[in-house]
Amino acid sequence: MLKKEMSGQTKAQVTLFIIIGMVMVIVFGLLFYVRGYLIERQLETALLQTYKRPVNLTQEPVQLRERGEQREEFPDRKEMMIFFVPVNYRPDDPEFLQRAEGMASYVRSETGLGQENFMVIDQTYYPRDRSCPDAGLISLHAERWYQRKVGRSLPGVINKGKVPLYRYRVVGIDSNEQDTARCGCGYIYGIYSPQIFIGGHNCSRYNKILMHELGHSFGLCDEYDTCVWIDQDYWLHGAYATSCRNSRPDGENSDCGVICCSEKGACCFGKYADTLYDSYFNIMGSADTPPQRRLSTESKEQILLFMCENLGMC
Numbered sequence: 001m002l003k004k005e006m007s008g009q010t011k012a013q014v015t016l017f018i019i020i021g022m023v024m025v026i027v028f029g030l031l032f033y034v035r036g037y038l039i040e041r042q043l044e045t046a047l048l049q050t051y052k053r054p055v056n057l058t059q060e061p062v063q064l065r066e067r068g069e070q071r072e073e074f075p076d077r078k079e080m081m082i083f084f085v086p087v088n089y090r091p092d093d094p095e096f097l098q099r100a101e102g103m104a105s106y107v108r109s110e111t112g113l114g115q116e117n118f119m120v121i122d123q124t125y126y127p128r129d130r131s132c133p134d135a136g137l138i139s140l141h142a143e144r145w146y147q148r149k150v151g152r153s154l155p156g157v158i159n160k161g162k163v164p165l166y167r168y169r170v171v172g173i174d175s176n177e178q179d180t181a182r183c184g185c186g187y188i189y190g191i192y193s194p195q196i197f198i199g200g201h202n203c204s205r206y207n208k209i210l211m212h213e214l215g216h217s218f219g220l221c222d223e224y225d226t227c228v229w230i231d232q233d234y235w236l237h238g239a240y241a242t243s244c245r246n247s248r249p250d251g252e253n254s255d256c257g258v259i260c261c262s263e264k265g266a267c268c269f270g271k272y273a274d275t276l277y278d279s280y281f282n283i284m285g286s287a288d289t290p291p292q293r294r295l296s297t298e299s300k301e302q303i304l305l306f307m308c309e310n311l312g313m314c
């Protein structure tokens with residue numbers, strides 16, 4: 001009898017505990033959901049206001065008469081657009097948005113490009129080659145998205161002299177970690193190319209990495225090995241009858257000396273940002289830490305000059 005009563009009491013207690021447990025799970029679940037929702041809203045408004053509805057891109061292309069020639073203006077009236085493509089990320093993934101915003105704000109602070117020059121493509125790209133996704137295919141993904149939204153291609157190539165000019169850059173940001181020996185921390189298809197890939201490795205998660213790749217897209221060569229700079233300069237001569245817009249690293253302006261170690265990757269941090277004594281290295285150097293980096297006056301001047309002379313952004 002007593003035994004029965006006790007087991008009845010225990011049962012009631014267990015039921016009560018289960019109910020309390022369930023209520024707690026629901027309350028915590030709700031708190032987590034609300035927190036996630038608030039973080040997302042905050043990110044959305046903080047930056048890339050355009051990521052859900054790229055309003056500007058739904059406008060019809062505008063024909064403009066400028067300097068006596070017929071020119072089709074970029075539909076949202078921007079001279080340069082930088083598109084972020086989520087690779088293996090959902091487009092509204094807070095981590096993806098945070099990385100995009102971090103890189104964009106770095107570039108904004110260094111180049112004078114504004115928030116309106118950046119846009120997130122709200123469609124994930126799932127690469128076949130997960131070990132090192134192809135920046136060209138990511139660009140094609142962006143091109144198709146743009147065609148659906150705007151009804152025509154991304155603003156194409158204009159040749160000024162032999163240098164190809166694109167009024168856009170496509171930047172794939174991947175959540176997966178790649179082997180840096182194969183894929184680097186990020187890469188661009190070539191100097192003056194608009195196709196950029198930023199991986200998921202730790203070294204790809206610095207905000208400065210996009211600035212480095214964009215530097216290439218505006219004609220700057222790598223500064224972490226004298227020989228790499230020479231190779232790229234040589235290649236530019238052949239491909240576009242031009243040369244690196246930044247000067248070659250040497251024993252005076254960098255920690256590289258005259259050693260060539262391109263086989264082993266970067267052999268030095270690169271050129272000093274401005275002087276040997278201010279402890280900053282230029283962004284076009286290696287991804288190696290620890291030195292502090294910023295965009296050197298030379299690199300900045302060259303990027304601004306390129307945008308002014310070739311894209312009319314002065």
Ligand SMILES: [Zn+2]
Nearest residue numbers: 212216221222
């Ligand atoms: Zn580079």
